[in-house]
Amino acid sequence: MAQRKPIVAGNWKMNGSVELVSQVCDEVKKYSNSNVDVIIFPPALLLSEVLSENVEAGTQTISEFDSGAFTGEIHAQLAKQLGAKYTLVGHSERRSIFKESDQQVADKFAKAQEFGLIPILCVGETESEREAGKTEQVVAKQIKAVISKLGIAALNDSVIAYEPVWAIGTGKTASPEQAQAVHKFIRDMLIAYDEQVANALRILYGGSVNEKNSELLFAQADIDGGLIGGASLKKDAFASICKSA
Ligand code: PEP
Numbered sequence: 422m423a424q425r426k427p428i429v430a431g432n433w434k435m436n437g438s439v440e441l442v443s444q445v446c447d448e449v450k451k452y453s454n455s456n457v458d459v460i461i462f463p464p465a466l467l468l469s470e471v472l473s474e475n476v477e478a479g480t481q482t483i484s485e486f487d488s489g490a491f492t493g494e495i496h497a498q499l500a501k502q503l504g505a506k507y508t509l510v511g512h513s514e515r516r517s518i519f520k521e522s523d524q525q526v527a528d529k530f531a532k533a534q535e536f537g538l539i540p541i542l543c544v545g546e547t548e549s550e551r552e553a554g555k556t557e558q559v560v561a562k563q564i565k566a567v568i569s570k571l572g573i574a575a576l577n578d579s580v581i582a583y584e585p586v587w588a589i590g591t592g593k594t595a596s597p598e599q600a601q602a603v604h605k606f607i608r609d610m611l612i613a614y615d616e617q618v619a620n621a622l623r624i625l626y627g628g629s630v631n632e633k634n635s636e637l638l639f640a641q642a643d644i645d646g647g648l649i650g651g652a653s654l655k656k657d658a659f660a661s662i663c664k665s666a
Contacts, residue, residue: 425623427639427646427666428580430460430541431653432481432509432627437463439470441654446474448656452663453477457646459663460507461653465495472504479507482515483538485528497536508533509648511563512543513586523566530567534578541580541625541648542567544607548587556585557606564607573614581607581624582648588628590650597637597644600626604643632661639666 429452431445442463453459453476460477463470471478484494500508509515510533511526521529526542533540544563546556560583567575583603588595595603604624611619626638627648638644646666652658 425621425645426456426458428458428460428623428625429646429659429663429666430462430479430507430582430625430648431659432462432512432648432650433464433467433654434481434514434650435464436654437467439467442467442470442474445653445656445659446471446476448660449663450474450476452660452666457663457666462507462509465500468500468503468505477506479505479509479538479541481509481512483508483510483529483533485525485532487532497532497538501536501538505538507539507541507580509582510540510542513545513584513589517586523563524570526563527566527570530575530579531571534571534575539578539580541582543582543584543627543648545584545586545589545628551585551587556603560603560607561610564610568614573611573618576611576618576622579622581622582627583607583624584627584648590629592629594629594631594634594638595626597634597641600638601641601643604641608643630662632658632665635662636665 461471480500483497510529515521530540544560546559623645625646625648630647631652
């Protein structure tokens with residue numbers, strides 16, 4: 422069985438400040454070591470502030486295009502040049518608010534890798550999709566959009582974050598068993614393509630993770646850390662989540 426190094430990643434969304442960067446980074450850099458990768462996804466304007474604290478950082482999205490007339494977009498190549506190592510792609514807020522399709526997310530995934538960023542592909546079902554028994558179908562479709570475009574080998578240099586939409590920012594966490602079942606489904610699905618790639622892939626859980634529930638979630642066999650929203654803005658909570666990984 423592959424040894425997978427856990428990741429604890431904080432998605433700050435459009436929150437935070439210059440002051441918060443130093444407060445959170447001072448606390449969490451103690452935990453970024455050979456046992457866990459700690460990454461912060463701040464608003465893009467704070468990227469260099471996080472990097473200057475020697476904490477790994479990434480962008481919350483990137484453009485699927487090269488440079489050009491795309492006002493307001495984030496260029497993968499520039500993010501890489503500035504020191505970003507990762508980017509989120511397909512976060513549920515990008516899919517729902519900004520109407521990003523599976524195809525567009527796959528294009529962003531490809532652009533990230535083209536310029537040397539590690540994409541963290543976010544997937545997950547809505548509450549109504551879960552109630553209709555479609556969780557596996559939805560998650561499989563979101564992942565297969567990337568595999569169809571780039572092949573299974575592209576998942577070698579990537580991370581998947583399973584984030585049930587109904588659990589994001591709602592305080593309703595998936596139970597460790599519910600989360601593990603979907604993580605196992607994802608890994609088994611990928612084993613059918615390539616066992617080595619599937620066993621080495623880090624699959625994070627996201628959705629109302631906090632300092633009280635992280636330990637049990639991270640103890641599940643196929644959960645390799647977490648993508649944390651709200652709790653990543655609180656230095657003590659985020660530090661305890663890092664410690665529990
Ligand atoms: C997220 O935004 O990716 C997230 C998981 O948010 P929260 O932890 O607040 O649910």
